[in-house]
Structures are given as structure tokens and as C-alpha cells.
Amino acid sequence: MTTLSIGPQHLLPQLRRTAAALRARAPAWLPWFIGRLLSGVGVVLVISFIVFGATQALPSDPARMILGPEAPEHTIETLRRQLGLDRPLVLQYVDWAGQVVSGNLGRSIDSNVPVAELMAGRFANSLTLTLAVAAVAFPLALVLGIALALRRDSLFDRAVLSSVVLFKAVPGFVIGICLVMIFSTSVFNILPAASLLDPALPAWRQPQYLILPTATLALSVATYLLRLVRASMIEAMDSEYVTAARLRGVPERRIIWRHAVPNALIPAIQGVAMTFRVLFGGAVLAEVIFSYPGIGNTLNAAIEMRDLPLIQGIVLVVTVGVVAINLAADLITVLLTPRLRTATRIRARSPGLRNAASLWRTGKSWRVSV
Amino acid sequence: MRAGLAAGGGLVLGGLLPACSEGGRTTEVASGANGDEPRRGGTVRFGVIEGSQAGNLDAHKPVGSGAFRGWALYSKLWEWGLDARPKLALAEEAEVNADATEWTIRLHKDLEFHHGKTISADDVIFSLLRLTDPQLASPYAGYLYSLLRNDVKKLDERTVRIPFEKGAGLVALAECWMSWGGIVPTDYDPVNNVVGAGPYRLKSFTPGQRSVFTRFDNYFKSGQPYFDEVEILDFSDQTGRLQALQAGQIDIAPNLPFEQQAFLKADPRFEVVSSETDVWHSFDMNLEKAPFDDPRVRKAFRLIADREELVARVLQGQGRVANDLYSPSDPAFNHDIPQRRQDLAEATRLLKEAGHGNGLDVELVTSGGAGANAALVFAQQAKKAGVNVTVSKVDGSIFTGPKRNDWTFSTGGSVSRPFLLTVQQHDGPRAVGNKTHFKDPRFAELITQALGQPDLDRRRALVGEAQRIQHESGGMLIWGYSNVLDAVSKDIGGVTPDRTGFAGWRTDRIWRRSIA
Numbered sequence: 083m084t085t086l087s088i089g090p091q092h093l094l095p096q097l098r099r100t101a102a103a104l105r106a107r108a109p110a111w112l113p114w115f116i117g118r119l120l121s122g123v124g125v126v127l128v129i130s131f132i133v134f135g136a137t138q139a140l141p142s143d144p145a146r147m148i149l150g151p152e153a154p155e156h157t158i159e160t161l162r163r164q165l166g167l168d169r170p171l172v173l174q175y176v177d178w179a180g181q182v183v184s185g186n187l188g189r190s191i192d193s194n195v196p197v198a199e200l201m202a203g204r205f206a207n208s209l210t211l212t213l214a215v216a217a218v219a220f221p222l223a224l225v226l227g228i229a230l231a232l233r234r235d236s237l238f239d240r241a242v243l244s245s246v247v248l249f250k251a252v253p254g255f256v257i258g259i260c261l262v263m264i265f266s267t268s269v270f271n272i273l274p275a276a277s278l279l280d281p282a283l284p285a286w287r288q289p290q291y292l293i294l295p296t297a298t299l300a301l302s303v304a305t306y307l308l309r310l311v312r313a314s315m316i317e318a319m320d321s322e323y324v325t326a327a328r329l330r331g332v333p334e335r336r337i338i339w340r341h342a343v344p345n346a347l348i349p350a351i352q353g354v355a356m357t358f359r360v361l362f363g364g365a366v367l368a369e370v371i372f373s374y375p376g377i378g379n380t381l382n383a384a385i386e387m388r389d390l391p392l393i394q395g396i397v398l399v400v401t402v403g404v405v406a407i408n409l410a411a412d413l414i415t416v417l418l419t420p421r422l423r424t425a426t427r428i429r430a431r432s433p434g435l436r437n438a439a440s441l442w443r444t445g446k447s448w449r450v451s452v
Numbered sequence: 453m454r455a456g457l458a459a460g461g462g463l464v465l466g467g468l469l470p471a472c473s474e475g476g477r478t479t480e481v482a483s484g485a486n487g488d489e490p491r492r493g494g495t496v497r498f499g500v501i502e503g504s505q506a507g508n509l510d511a512h513k514p515v516g517s518g519a520f521r522g523w524a525l526y527s528k529l530w531e532w533g534l535d536a537r538p539k540l541a542l543a544e545e546a547e548v549n550a551d552a553t554e555w556t557i558r559l560h561k562d563l564e565f566h567h568g569k570t571i572s573a574d575d576v577i578f579s580l581l582r583l584t585d586p587q588l589a590s591p592y593a594g595y596l597y598s599l600l601r602n603d604v605k606k607l608d609e610r611t612v613r614i615p616f617e618k619g620a621g622l623v624a625l626a627e628c629w630m631s632w633g634g635i636v637p638t639d640y641d642p643v644n645n646v647v648g649a650g651p652y653r654l655k656s657f658t659p660g661q662r663s664v665f666t667r668f669d670n671y672f673k674s675g676q677p678y679f680d681e682v683e684i685l686d687f688s689d690q691t692g693r694l695q696a697l698q699a700g701q702i703d704i705a706p707n708l709p710f711e712q713q714a715f716l717k718a719d720p721r722f723e724v725v726s727s728e729t730d731v732w733h734s735f736d737m738n739l740e741k742a743p744f745d746d747p748r749v750r751k752a753f754r755l756i757a758d759r760e761e762l763v764a765r766v767l768q769g770q771g772r773v774a775n776d777l778y779s780p781s782d783p784a785f786n787h788d789i790p791q792r793r794q795d796l797a798e799a800t801r802l803l804k805e806a807g808h809g810n811g812l813d814v815e816l817v818t819s820g821g822a823g824a825n826a827a828l829v830f831a832q833q834a835k836k837a838g839v840n841v842t843v844s845k846v847d848g849s850i851f852t853g854p855k856r857n858d859w860t861f862s863t864g865g866s867v868s869r870p871f872l873l874t875v876q877q878h879d880g881p882r883a884v885g886n887k888t889h890f891k892d893p894r895f896a897e898l899i900t901q902a903l904g905q906p907d908l909d910r911r912r913a914l915v916g917e918a919q920r921i922q923h924e925s926g927g928m929l930i931w932g933y934s935n936v937l938d939a940v941s942k943d944i945g946g947v948t949p950d951r952t953g954f955a956g957w958r959t960d961r962i963w964r965r966s967i968a
Contacts, residue, residue, distance in 0.1 A: 142849035145589075148515055151852040152877060153591035154884045161589040192515060193506040193659035194643050200506075200659060259691075267698040276696035278685055281658035373692040375661045383504035383660060383688065386849070 110424060111416050118412065122405040126398070133397045134175050137390055143167055144191045144388040165191060178394060188391035197395040201377070203281055205399060208376040210285035211368065212361040214296040219304040220354060227311025228343065234316055246305045258298040258371035265294065277374040295368035299361065307353045314349045318342040348418055355411030362407070363400045488945060494964040495681040496944065499693045499702035502686070506660035510642040511634030512583040513590040517686055524665050524682055524959045526634030526648035527672060529557060529576070530626045536730060536781045536868055536951035538626035542571065542635055542649065542672060552621025552904045559610040564670040565637045566653040573606040578638045580604060580614065592632040594884060595876055598622055621904030623911070624872035631873065651677035651960035660686050671960065678963035697722070703944050706956030708937040710768040716939050725938045726770060729953040730868035732778045733826060735816065735929040736887040741860045743812060747925050752802040756837045757830060758794040759931045766826045771934040777919050778930060779871035781951050783908060784915035789923050799837045813840045816861050819851035822934070823863030857887050864928065868953045871915055875899055879926060888927025895921045
């Protein structure tokens with residue numbers, strides 16, 4: 083009863099007090115995070131509209147592509163009408179967006195199967211492959227990267243770096259085909275050449291089909307990360323705090339593992355995020371060579387067929403995924419960097435990204451702006 | 453009613469299309485190369501490539517590899533014989549009246565669908581009306597242009613009468629039916645109730661990836677089919693499929709590209725079955741645009757082509773030279789027209805006469821594949837006659853897009869089909885894809901008459917004259933027919949050369965040798 087009698091004049095000071103309390107308790111990076119979250123939603127909206135328009139701008143249309151070259155014009159017109167393709171673009175987009183908000187992604191024009199059902203399996207496969215690649219490539223890059231940094235300019239360092247350049251220079255499909263020839267067709271016949279996943283089982287239950295695609299992708303991903311970790315570790319070992327620690331007589335092991343490595347890993351977070359972004363959106367390379375049923379091939383086919391509902395559905399999920407991965411990477415960077423964590427205002431949109439890019443290009447760190 | 457039909461000159465189809473063998477409930481012995489007997493059991497895996505299309509399961513509007521799956525799922529009143537002619541299947545008898553405006557078709561007794569329902573006249577009518585339903589928007593409905601949909605009549609539980617417009621009879625009903633007329637029950641749904649009477653029933657379908665089928669024990673051919681399970685796997689890359697075949701992950705790769713035959717011919721585990729077919733390749737000249745509005749230029753171009761070289765280089769020898777005509781396996785095909793050969797002197801003379809003595813520039817539009825290679829070879833040949841051919845390659849979606857019939861000079865061709873279907877698609881009076889804009893009144897009259905002429909000898913005369921006109925003044929330079937290659941594991945029997953090009957599609961004929 084008493085709560086009901088509280089009027090606006092009582093409510094206002096109370097609200098002010100709550101806001102002040104929140105400000106005091108909330109972490110400093112929260113406003114930055116909320117801003118990023120909102121801009122992420124904006125990005126998803128804008129991209130979905132651009133893709134919608136771009137698909138319509140492509141020559142030919144779904145009706146024609148589905149019916150094939152034998153269809154008479156009036157049949158094509160009928161299908162266009164049935165699909166609602168004769169309506170203005172904006173109206174079509176609003177209809178689609180309205181459906182999505184109510185949780186309905188529509189049906190594929192090509193196969194007449196609900197888009198959500200089609201995508202679920204393919205995204206699960208892509209995610210499984212992404213995680214498998216991460217599980218192989220990240221530890222490999224980390225261990226080798228740190229080891230190389232500690233043996234900088236040694237014979238071992240130079241030999242590994244040169245072979246890394248070799249893997250980087252050889253196109254991914256050549257690596258893939260070589261692996262198939264060695265393990266599936268020409269030399270040994272121990273692994274399947276095509277990843278013909280059984281759709282009734284989850285991909286991780288069929289590891290024999292994951293080995294070759296994972297190996298191919300991990301080889302090209304690991305080389306990039308390896309250089310990043312090595313450069314960042316070298317920089318950390320050259321830094322003043324390491325010198326200071328050495329002067330104080332801190333044991334070298336402790337310097338490496340307690341001081342240098344945690345700092346060297348921060349730029350690698352962005353590298354990891356990039357790997358996730360690329361693989362989650364479909365590792366077309368592996369999907370073509372190994373016929374792996376991932377999302378990249380599905381999107382490619384959908385574009386060729388002008389299968390609008392499927393294209394929109396996939397792009398929506400990929401965009402949300404990429405935005406989320408970026409946000410997570412930046413949040414982790416902020417939380418792991420004391421200076422950023424406690425800053426009153428974060429100026430850079432993505433504080434870790436430029437640092438990683440600069441490290442990768444020049445081997446020198448770009449000073450994080452606060 | 454039946455008496456009236458007979459009095460009106462009813463003919464029994466078996467007599468008028470000589471290829472229509474008795475069909476029906478006979479046991480087909482599909483012997484392999486070794487003369488061994490088919491065995492029951494096991495699984496077979498097909499690896500198919502159909503562009504980028506994921507495809508569907510619709511009996512009457514198949515998309516992409518949906519056509520391939522249709523061979524396992526659906527049976528028809530007529531089916532493709534090995535000689536590419538219609539053969540009675542679910543129908544035990546088909547009669548047509550003298551001007552092909554009324555067909556009477558009777559089903560075999562006790563036929564069953566996958567879900568156990570008996571196949572009746574109602575299902576035949578439902579299937580026919582569904583195929584031609586404007587709302588279904590099937591690209592193939594147009595072939596039955598003169599069907600009187602509202603007057604299709606059930607005579608009894610197994611008999612149906614199908615009428616066509618007066619003066620527009622359709623003797624090609626059998627050809628249409630064997631191509632697109634899967635018989636489905638009245639409660640059919642292409643997504644939720646995928647039921648037919650084909651050799652295998654649907655177990656699961658994952659678009660663009662895999663479809664699995666199990667044996668239908670009450671298939672109308674007794675003893676067939678042979679496998680317990682059939683898997684159809686979709687590939688998007690030729691190299692990927694070849695590797696899967698070599699690694700033993702698939703048993704059959706239908707429609708092998710010519711350049712891959714070398715890899716498999718040397719491998720003792722595989723057999724490459726080469727089928728001579730009517731698949732044809734052409735250069736299409738648009739009669740409404742210069743320079744092809746001049747018949748002398750068209751003739752000159754047809755004389756420029758060195759067909760032997762085109763077959764040797766583009767088809768890698770897997771094919772035959774063509775004489776500017778399609779459907780050579782059709783019983784009405786005119787084999788008396790002399791084969792056209794390269795004659796550069798005559799071509800040069802004709803071009804000079806047409807006012808192109810100082811050379812001629814033309815653009816040849818193509819969209820890749822065999823057509824693109826053929827265009828390059830033809831461009832070389834044309835130089836010798838003073839014609840400068842520029843080859844432009846455009847994306848497939850543009851090539852077959854809204855302007856598909858407006859190219860001046862483009863590559864063309866199509867699948868293995870009988871004459872009366874091909875002419876309806878390409879240059880007949882109602883042709884949908886008339887890229888050459890060929891409109892000859894006498895030709896149109898002959899085609900309309902042929903479509904309504906059930907008597908083969910009379911139809912042969914009509915088609916023969918029509919083909920003379922095509923050969924003399926048509927716009928297509930048809931240079932070759934290509935073979936269809938199917939790569940098959942030696943453990944699989946029953947894949948034999950097939951005029952239709954469907955050797956690797958006949959799921960009801962093939963079987964596994966290693967089954968004990």
C-alpha cells in the first residue's frame with residue numbers, strides 16, 4: 083500500500099541516488115561496451131539491408147534460376163508473383179524483417195525446406211570445424227611462437243620461420259590436395275578424401291571426416307598466429323619491465339611465464355578472433371576440396387540460385403557471429419589490460435585490433451591509446 | 453464410348469511406336485559385362501553434381517539433382533527405353549485416336565504406391581493435372597500446351613481418357629510422360645508426403661548434401677530393384693568427387709567430365725561406361741539480326757565448321773559429328789539428308805556474294821563448359837574463311853537470363869530427347885527457347901501436323917520434310933552429339949550404354965557383384 087502512495091516527487095531523488103550508486107559500482111568500461119553493443123545491432127541491420135538490395139541487383143532472379151532455361155516467360159512470371167518478387171524492394175524487406183522478428187526465417191526457394199532447418203546443420207558443421215582448427219592451431223602457434231621468441235635468431239628460429247613462409251606462400255588448396263593424395267588416394271588409403279558427413283549425426287561424432295579439413299586449415303591459420311605470438315613475445319622480452327625484473331634478480335622462468343607471456347598474449351587475442359571470424363563465415367577452401375558441408379558452400383550456392391531467404395538467413399547469422407566475436411575479443415583485451423580496464427574513457431573503438439595489425443605488419447607494437 | 457473410339461479409328465500404341473516394347477511386369481535381366489546375374493542386397497552410393505542447386509524432391513518440378521532423385525522415387529506410365537524411346541511402364545495399354553486428340557490409357561492391375569495405396573485412375577488424373585497446374589509453375593507444363601485439363605476423364609478404376617484440343621493432337625504424350633510424368637497419389641506433397649511408385653522409397657533428404665532411399669518391395673518390376681539402400685550424395689566440385697571415387701567413398705559418378713576419363717581408365721578398380729547419346733551441341737544464329745538475316749551467311753557458317761575437329765578437340769573424341777539436326781535416335785529422324793562437311797571455298801564465295809568479301813566481324817557469346825571450348829575452336833576455323841569471331845564469355849545467369857533469346861550468335865545445345873520434344877523447346881511454332889528466331893510457315897505447319905500424327909510412317913514423312921527445311925535454312929549449326937560417360941566401380945553391375953544418357957541413373961537396374 084505504501085509503495086503505491088509514492089509520487090513522482092519522491093521517486094526522482096531515489097532514482098538519482100540509484101544512478102549515482104550504479105556509476106560508482108559499474109566498471110569504467112561499461113559505457114564503451116554498451117555503445118559497442120548498440121553499434122553492433124546497427125551493423126547487423128545495415129548489412130542485412132545491403133545484402134537484400136545487392137541480391138536483387140544481380141542479373142536474373144530466383145524464379146528464372148529455379149525454373150531453368152526451359153521455362154516459358156509466363157511460368158516465370160507466375161513464380162515471381164508467388165514469391166512476391168514483383169513487389170517493391172522496401173516492402174519485400176519489411177516483410178522479411180517482420181518475419182524474422184517473429185522468429186521465422188522463411189523457406190528456401192531452391193529446396194523448399196525451412197531456412198532455419200537448412201542452416202542449423204550447416205552452421206553446426208562449420209562451428210565444429212572452426213573449434214577443431216582452433217584446438218589444433220592455437221596451442222601449436224602459442225608454444226612454437228614463444229619457443230621461437232626465446233631462441234630469437236637461432237638456427238631453429240630461422241628454419242621454422244622460413245618453412246612458415248613456405249606454408250603461407252603455397253595456396254591452401256594445394257596443401258589440401260597434397261594431403262588428400264598422401265592420406266586418401268595415391269600413397270595411403272587411411273583417411274576419407276571427401277568429408278561426406280552423415281547428416282543424422284553431429285560432426286564431432288564423425289572425427290574421421292574432420293582430420294584432413296582441420297589439418298589443411300590449421301596449417302594456414304597457425305602460421306599467421308605463430309608470427310603474431312613470436313613478435314609480441316619478443317617485444318615483451320625487450321620491454322622495460324622485463325629489464326627491471328631482471329635487475330631485481332627475478333628468476334628468468336618467472337619473468338617469462340608471470341610477466342612476459344600474459345602481456346604477449348593480448349595481441350594474439352585479436353589474431354584468434356580473426357581466425358574465428360574467417361572460419362565461422364565458412365571455410366570455403368576446405369568445403370570445396372573436401373566437399374565438407376559447411377555454411378560457406380551453402381551461401382555460395384544460395385547466391386548463385388538467388389535463393390533470397392537462405393542468403394538473408396545465413397548473412398544474418400554470420401553478421402551477428404562476427405559482431406559478437408569482435409566484441410568478445412575487445413572485451414577480453416580490455417579486461418586483460420589493466421590500463422584499459424580502469425580507464426575513465428576508452429577512446430579507441432577496438433583497442434586491441436590496431437595493436438595486433440601493427441605487430442603483424444612491422445613486428446612493433448602500436449601503443450594502445452587510452 | 454470405347455466402341456465409339458474404336459470406330460473413330462483407334463490405334464493401339466504398341467503398333468505405332470515400334471519402340472514401345474511390351475513393357476510392364478516383365479523381369480528385366482540387367483546383365484553386366486561378364487554375363488553375371490543380378491543379386492539382391494547391399495548399398496550403393498552415387499556422387500552427383502548439379503551446378504549449385506541443392507534441389508528438391510518434386511515429381512513434376514524437379515530442381516537440380518531433384519531429377520536424379522526422381523528416378524529412384526517415381527514411376528511413370530511410360531519410361532525411357534535404353535534406345536531413348538518410350539516404353540510402357542505402369543500403363544499396360546495406351547490407345548490414341550487418328551488425330552491424337554484423345555488418348556485412352558489403362559493401368560496394370562494391383563500396382564502400389566510406397567505407402568501401400570493401390571494406384572488408380574484418380575492418381576493418374578491427379579498427377580497429370582498437378583504437372584500442368586499453372587500455379588505449380590512447372591517449366592515442363594508447356595509441353596502439354598493443348599491438353600484439355602477440365603475434360604480429363606476416369607473411365608473406370610484403371611482407365612483414363614485424356615483429350616487434347618481439336619487440330620492440336622499430341623502424339624508426344626508418351627515422350628512427355630516418360631520425361632516428367634511421375635505418378636503420385638492424390639495425397640501427395642513434395643515436402644511432407646513424398647510418395648511415389650518408384651524402385652526406392654525416401655528415407656531421408658538433406659538438401660545439397662545427401663538423400664537416402666530404401667528398397668520398395670512392391671515395385672512393379674518383379675524381382676527389382678536390387679539394393680537394400682541407395683544413397684545419393686551431392687558434390688559441388690568435380691575434383692572432390694573424383695577423389696571420393698578414388699578413395700572408395702562412392703561407387704558411381706554419373707556424367708564424368710571428359711578430362712577425367714584418363715585418371716580412371718588406367719585404374720583397374722573402375723570402368724568408364726561410355727554411352728552414345730543424342731546430347732547435341734550447336735552455334736545458334738539469330739535470324740532476325742545481321743549478318744544472319746541473310747541465308748547465304750548462315751550457309752557459309754555451316755560450311756566453315758570442321759565438325760570432325762570440333763568433336764575431336766571439344767568432346768575429346770567422345771562423340772559423333774552432327775548434320776545441323778537434333779534427335780538422331782528418333783524413329784522419325786531423316787537419315788537421307790547428306791552430311792554437311794567443311795567447304796571453305798564455297799563458304800568464302802557465299803560470304804563474298806552476301807557482301808562480306810572484305811571480312812566479317814561477329815561476336816560469339818558463350819557461358820563456359822563445352823560451349824566455351826567449342827567457341828574457341830570455331831573462332832580458329834572461321835579465320836580461314838576471313839571471318840573474325842570474337843568469343844565473349846558471360847555468366848550463366850546472364851546467358852540464360854531475360855535476354856537469353858536475343859544473342860546474335862551464341863553457343864547452344866541440349867540433352868538427349870526425342871524430336872517432337874526438342875522442336876517444341878528450340879525452333880518449333882511454340883518454342884520457348886527459340887534463340888534462332890526461326891519462323892518458317894511451312895515448317896510450323898509440318899510440326900503441328902506431326903504432333904497430331906500417330907502413324908509413324910506418315911509422321912516420318914512430315915518430320916523428314918521439316919528437317920529438310922531446318923537443314924536448308926534453319927539457324928542452328930549443330931556440329932556434334934556427345935557421349936555421356938559414367939564412372940562405375942567394377943563391383944557394380946547393370947550400368948550399360950544407354951542412348952538416353954541415363955545409364956548411371958537407372959537405380960532399378962543396378963546391383964552389387966560382391967553380395968554373397
